[in-house]
Amino acid sequence: MFAKSNLLGTCLGLGLLAGCGPLPSPDNIGPIRVKGGYQAQYRDPDARTGAQAFLVAERMNAETCVSDLAGTGNSAKGGLLTTLSLNGERLSHNDLVDIRIGDDETFNGDYVVSRDGTLKLPFLPPVRAQGRSTNQIEAEIARLLVSEGLYEEAPRISVRVADFASIKVSVSGAVFEPHAMEIGQVSGDEIDRARQAALGSSTEARNLSVALRSAGGVRPDADLSRVELHRGGKRHIVDMRGVFEGRHSVDVTLLTGDEVVVPSRQCFQDDLMRPSPISPPGVSLYMSNLTQPATGNAVSAIGQSVRAVPYGTRFMQAVVDTNCVGGARASSAYRSAVLFTRNPITGVSTVIERRIEDQMRRPDRDDYDPYLLPGDAIACYDSNVTNLAEVARVVGIVGIAAAIVP
Template sequence: MRITRTILLGSCLGLTVGCGPAPTPDNLPPVRSGGAYQAQYRDLSSDDERMLLSARMNAEGCRGAGGLSDGKYGGPPSGLGGERLSRGDLVDLRVEDDEIFNGDYVVSRDGTIKPPFLPAIPAQGRRPAEIEAALVRALLDGDFYDEAPRVSVRLADFASASVGVSGAVFEPHAVEIGAASAESRDSLRQAALGASTEARNLSAAIRAAGGIRPDADLSAVELHRAGSRHVLDLRGVFEGRRAEDVMLLSGDEVIVPSRQCFQDDLMRPGPLSPPGVSLFLSNLTQPATGNAVSAIGREVREMPWGTRFMQAVVDTNCVGGARATSAHRSAVLFTRDPVTGVSVVIERNIEQMLRRADRDDYDPFLLPGDSIACYDSSITNLAEVAGVVAAVGTATALTR
């Protein structure tokens, strides 16, 4: 009996000790001093003078913009604008009063159009007017006409394009853009001459690669096409300015450079931003008994791009409730530096964050794939310990 009581007392003391504050999570990056991917990750300061410094701290590590430095936004380089053909595009080709060459043609895998009795006509990356001129020359060189005939080359339908996207995007990989599903096809448009699409634009490719990271340099986005390198300035899309969204071709490669710093002004929805953030959640045991009753998805929850940590904490039912038992909760954010791939864990005392006037300075933006876990208050922990002690005491009494 004495041994059983000793074990019970030791168990109770051990459980009570477990109610003490947990140590601050350790990290390889210099998180506590503000040297991590976001300065908002750093530890809460106890200084009386409270100011919003995170945006300035983030900007201090920025490399210079690789594009124009005079504040002006450049248009697309010559050779990129307008309607250009790519492999797989459907073309309506007509030669006046000639049934031999009239018809629908698909730009072949080698990037050419192949009319009968004529050499293949290069089409990849060319405008319809350039193909018309090449077709007239081929007809004259082949002695089909003594004088230049009137010809027409019109795009009837755009094919999808396979392009590579790398650099400061969340999911760098080769993407397929511009493919239209059977449900989205319009029979009237299919029967009409001409074609139009926004699904093969540069912005669509960047979004398909997960969207830009907050460290992206939008002033110098590179487009590599047919051995040539073009530099595009896309900063205007986040400032309400009109930006030329060039159409991409199969075989293009897009590289988004990095400024090696976190840019707060890129954490807002835009044409190049991620569609949102998928969070992995783990909520409290008290007062909710599970995620389902708290209206939290079984695994993840979708949140808008630009959501902050404390907004997600509220969304996971970690804030509020009975003040006497629910105060002094804490929340943990598990994230990963998208540049280095190194994980970072930070913990915030929820009540302390709510009370601080400079709470925004320590409230990080959420990134795709982040995880959030909430811990109950010390009073709830003690109640749990009491329940365990009572259960152990009951079991001891039964063994007498």
Template sequence: MRRRAGLALLVGLTACAPPRSPANLEPAAAGGAYQAQYRDPERPREAQPLLRSAQMNAARCLPFAGGAGDGSGGKLGGRAPASLRGELLSRGDLLDLRLPEDETFTDEYVVSRDGTLKLPYLTPIPAQGRSTRDVMGAIRSGLVDGGFYTEDPTVSLLVEDFAAARVAISGAVFEPKTADIGGVPGDQVDVRRQGALGDSTEGRNISVALRAAGGVRPDADLSAVRLTRGGTNYRLDLRGALEGRSFDDVMLISGDEVHVPTRDCFQDWMLAPGPISPPGVSLYLSNLTQPATGNAPSAIGQTVRQVPYGTRFMQAVVDSNCVGGARATSAHRSAALFSRNPVTKVSVVIERGIEDMRARAERDDYDPYLLPGDAIACYDSTITNITEVGRVLGIVGAVTLLK
């Protein structure tokens, strides 16, 4: 009986021992991982000037490939070339062509898979990547060259429906992929718009494509986003999307390729909601005093909690109900952040004492920003742990006495 009681006591004391520090492959403790905010808090005697994590992050940045700019619209990329501006046609777009008192050519047409507009008796007319104005000019020329008109006829060409465009997004985005952007699902069709002549869409803009790929990462170089169309490369400056300035949110067509380069560093200023940022962070949480007996009673569901992009570790800890309560039993909790470097794909674990973080004036230096897919686990205080050990020892003792 004594042996069993001693074994139970040993188990209880082992449970009270401090947890092992996570063995991170990247030098997170020294600030060498994705964010400088991952590093361990310094001791007071080693304290350095406050709030230097942003400078530590910026020290590793490559220069902006598109130029640093002066903040006044100078060399901040300027305007996109004229060939990229305006509404451009893509395969699958539905067009309404009308010629007065002409039933042969007046009809509805779809831009073919090969990017051409096929009218009866005429050579296919290139339409992919062109404006309706340019295509109308080509139609007039084709009708005259084909002998159907002796002079340029009056032509009306309107877009009735913009189809979805399939584009490829790569580089410094959270989910590189090929995505279909634009188009309207059948259950969301606006009947009045469908019945009207003409159409307009924002669903094929480059900002929509970047969001479809999970949004740009904090290491992205937005000064030189590359758009490849028909073998030609264009460089776009999208910094205005996160700086409150206008930017050319160009319309994409099927076959476009978008590549976001990296500056090889973490940029704090990019951690803010915007048209090209992740729509939010799906956060995985664990905050259980005792192991769960099932998902339903523990409020664990398939969808995890959403927090705004730009949320910090401590904000999420508060949101997950890990902070506060009776100081005698609830203080000195800790929380662990499980993250992954989106560049190297190496995982990292960051653990913080909640009360220590609460009391530190420079906590922002050690308070990481959350990234998509991060997870948080909360651990109870020493008092709660001892209480649990006492409960277990009490149960063991009672069982022993019964025997």
């Protein structure tokens, strides 16, 4: 019996030490502790809370940025001229077009842009339509009618889009989910019969912004000054900085076969961490709640596997969202929270830990409060008092078992 008591005391002592002893900061491949991560906010907090009079994380993030369009020798004006050449709605294959040539029933009717990107009218050579405006197609038809000897002089011609088809494009580079995609499709419950019967059609579902958002949204390291659009063997530069700067930004209409490449500035840009037409629609987080005072995520109103928060949410906001903050100070203070994330540039995972009470009381807390990215995971750990209570409960169970066993 004496041996059992000694064993029990030893277990209790070890449990107390385990519950009270602080754990070291998580190890990472990158120099996260000294601002070597994707965000400067990942670095370990300075122990001297009064040493930081100003917030410096945003400046530290900007130090690693490569120059944008304004600093590469390409003028913004040159980029704008390239963009203007893409302005206006352009036809793509499978679009439905209404063509009328005076009262000539031979040509009047609805036509679909063929897979090869042409319109095939009777008695005329194929008319190139892929990537062209309706005005350009009208001029081309007029020229062919005269050159083929069907008319002595060009008649009045009307080309109107009756319906835009979906298109297949690809997006790569500094986006969260680079892949080939189909955009512009309309589901059955969204069909407008009145629009289908009317002449003329318009769509924003084939715009560049839709493709970027469908690719998970642009990453915080994206270079929006020189988004590349590859079309027909040519490379166009689109300046989309106006989306975040409150200026007009040209939203190009895409065509089937277009390839979009978003370059990276190799740095984290804090000003891109907010909702926009080209940002992620939100952040789905994987969460693991603490054991006390809640016994599980369900009773804490936390979803079984993920929970969505607005894009631009910070780590501590999500920690509050997991019921990991507050409660009785004697038993609930000095919890910690862990952020599991991944550097989207290198693909290397990172683990960040914060002592919640220390973080809340820092005047420079924002400098060490990371922004959340899609796919991040959060885990909360209970306070030392709760840990000791749990150890005592386990030791008690062991002691009872030891007393029962002869």
